Structure formats: C-alpha cells, structure tokens
Amino acid sequence: MATYRARMIDALTPGEDTYEFEARDDLLDDTPVRAVRGFFETVQRQLIPVEHTDWEVNCAFKSADRGVACVMGVLHLKDGAPVPFAVFVSRKV
Secondary structure, X not given: OEEEEEEEEXXXXXXXXXXXXXEOOOHHHOOHHHHHHHHHHHHHHHHOOOOEEEEEEEEEEEEOXXXXXXEEEEEEEOOOOEEXXXXXXXXXX
C-alpha cells in the first residue's frame, strides 16, 4: 500500500482541501478516472457528508512524468444539486 494525496476543489466550499489516503502501489499506472475512483472509494464518507448518487467525468488526464492524475466533473448529489469539482491525485512525497 502507498500513501497518496488528493487535492479537491469544489463548488460547495469557498476553497480547496487536501486529503491523504492509502491505495495500492500502482494506482497511478491506471487511467486517471480509475485513480480518482480510488480516492473517492477511500474517503467518500469523510469528504462528502451528504449522500451523492453519482459523479460524472467531463475531463480526465494524467502526467506520467509528474505522477499526477486529474479529473474534472460533476457530483450528482442526492438532493439534486449538481456540484462541479476538480481532483488532483499524486503520491505523497
């Protein structure tokens, strides 16, 4: 297991937050969507206090040279309010 850092910027808060989570060593070898899915699966209840039904990806990319995966999209919350977000995932250094 490796420790990763995710930085999330969303429309629910006035700024951004950084989260640390553990996942398998080769997480960033996957597609950027799968890397960010690993983040959401690990910290979802801590990160989003309300239930959400789904998240939609509008853009995903990664820099293998820098070891960063990024996804921009929309969280579809249970109350019906869509929330735009961006998440950057990298290994904790």
